Amino acid sequence: MAWDALTDEQRELRDLVRALTRDRIAPRAAEIDASHEFPWDVVELFREHELFGLLYDEEHGGTGTGTLLALVAIEEVAKVCATSALILAVQELGSLGLKLAGSEEQQQRYLPRLASGEWLCAYALTEAGSGSDSAAMRTTARRDGDEYVLNGSKRFITNAAVANLYTVFAKTDPEAGHAGISAFLVESDAPGFVVARLEPKMGISGSTTGELTFDDCRVPAESLLGEEGEGFKIAMRILDRSRPGVAAQGLGLAQGATDYALEYARARETFGKPIAEHQLIQAKLADMETACQAARGLLYDFGRMVDAGIEGPELTKASAMAKLHCTDTAMWVTTEAVQILGGYGYIKEYPLERMMRDAKITQIYEGTNEIQRLVIAREMLRESRAFLLAGVA
Numbered sequence: 345m346a347w348d349a350l351t352d353e354q355r356e357l358r359d360l361v362r363a364l365t366r367d368r369i370a371p372r373a374a375e376i377d378a379s380h381e382f383p384w385d386v387v388e389l390f391r392e393h394e395l396f397g398l399l400y401d402e403e404h405g406g407t408g409t410g411t412l413l414a415l416v417a418i419e420e421v422a423k424v425c426a427t428s429a430l431i432l433a434v435q436e437l438g439s440l441g442l443k444l445a446g447s448e449e450q451q452q453r454y455l456p457r458l459a460s461g462e463w464l465c466a467y468a469l470t471e472a473g474s475g476s477d478s479a480a481m482r483t484t485a486r487r488d489g490d491e492y493v494l495n496g497s498k499r500f501i502t503n504a505a506v507a508n509l510y511t512v513f514a515k516t517d518p519e520a521g522h523a524g525i526s527a528f529l530v531e532s533d534a535p536g537f538v539v540a541r542l543e544p545k546m547g548i549s550g551s552t553t554g555e556l557t558f559d560d561c562r563v564p565a566e567s568l569l570g571e572e573g574e575g576f577k578i579a580m581r582i583l584d585r586s587r588p589g590v591a592a593q594g595l596g597l598a599q600g601a602t603d604y605a606l607e608y609a610r611a612r613e614t615f616g617k618p619i620a621e622h623q624l625i626q627a628k629l630a631d632m633e634t635a636c637q638a639a640r641g642l643l644y645d646f647g648r649m650v651d652a653g654i655e656g657p658e659l660t661k662a663s664a665m666a667k668l669h670c671t672d673t674a675m676w677v678t679t680e681a682v683q684i685l686g687g688y689g690y691i692k693e694y695p696l697e698r699m700m701r702d703a704k705i706t707q708i709y710e711g712t713n714e715i716q717r718l719v720i721a722r723e724m725l726r727e728s729r730a731f732l733l734a735g736v737a
């Protein structure tokens with residue numbers, strides 16, 4: 345048996361998720377992609393088997409099993425269905441604001457419902473005119489007595505129309521740049537809040553991606569997360585911890601595509617032998633497997649860092665490196681896997697064209713991979729390595 349870096353307990357839980365995924369989600373994946381419908385049956389499955397709980401502490405109704413195991417679960421689900429894996433990753437993305445900056449009262453009100461999966465959540469930062477440059481946002485929030493009044497819109501929000509709770513970023517002081525942004529918890533039935541439309545997409549077709557509008561949307565003053573002006577800091581702390589969820593989705597796609605291509609290469613014959621015996625195919629398989637394992641090293645290291653309580657620039661860099669490498673690997677490996685299947689890779693009877701389409705988004709959302717490179721380089725430029733060069737002529 346292959347060497348496995350997980351503990352016995354982690355392995356046991358991973359194997360449970362793996363079995364559930366193979367039995368119940370794999371047979372649904374093509375249908376979810378073709379129907380473009382949000383898979384409520386998968387949400388129900390996650391609820392029944394308490395998989396949402398993997399994202400939360402015991403005191404809030406979760407399993408308290410930590411970040412590494414949550415990432416492993418997302419990876420396992422993404423091996424067969426990236427849309428289903430995203431349900432877990434976005435539950436984490438949408439609740440991290442509460443976990444990191446929520447008051448005791450806010451946490452008690454929402455986290456148990458999110459941990460059971462009774463409620464789904466979302467993270468609303470991007471706007472039509474502000475994606476990578478999120479501080480250019482135009483949505484505003486004005487204090488009015490015991491309420492805040494939100495006006496503006498958000499674009500490309502995952503879980504739009506299925507989430508019960510949205511973490512929304514808006515400017516409480518439009519003149520103050522980053523420092524003028526605040527974060528709010530907005531329930532889906534808040535007056536003035538509407539999901540204006542859903543976007544048709546290239547991949548992750550069962551996931552909803554929508555535009556939210558806030559038209560004099562009134563929320564209680566207690567909906568503010570943290571303090572006024574802390575929103576940008578909160579948004580970035582959330583992304584540091586959530587991006588590896590996308591990395592896990594990418595890694596799952598890459599490993600799932602590698603596994604599928606390997607089995608196909610064993611069975612498909614050309615020139616009188618299985619294509620797996622042609623050295624050019626072997627080279628592809630070897631490079632794909634190596635890329636997956638290298639990506640896994642970065643991702644699991646990140647999980648262990650969070651579980652060890654590490655914070656700050658070191659975590660930011662590790663998060664960006666895991667996101668960058670796992671998702672670039674997803675795009676490259678799924679493309680190679682399609683190539684191994686030849687014409688069959690391109691048609692919908694086989695899952696690889698779906699995996700290749702699904703892989704593309706992982707390089708774009710939660711910070712494009714260009715932005716991840718900027719983050720990594722920024723952290724490198726803050727480090728001093730002069731001592732390593734001592735004595736180098």
Ligand SMILES: Cc1cc2nc3c(=O)[nH]c(=O)nc-3n(C[C@H](O)[C@H](O)[C@H](O)COP(=O)(O)OP(=O)(O)OC[C@H]3O[C@@H](n4cnc5c(N)ncnc54)[C@H](O)[C@@H]3O)c2cc1C
Pocket residue numbers: 466467468469470473474475476477499500501502503545553705708709710711712713714715718
């Ligand atoms: C399916 C889907 C789901 C999404 N889900 C969510 C969600 O749940 N919540 C949310 O808030 N957002 C979400 N997004 C938004 C996503 O995070 C943004 O699309 C992404 O951050 C890029 O922003 P943009 O599209 O405005 O591109 P832009 O910022 O306009 O970037 C365009 C191009 O320029 C590059 N670029 C930009 N700035 C620089 C720079 N300084 N140096 C080098 N290159 C640069 C980018 O890498 C990109 O290639 C989602 C998007 C999609 C498509």
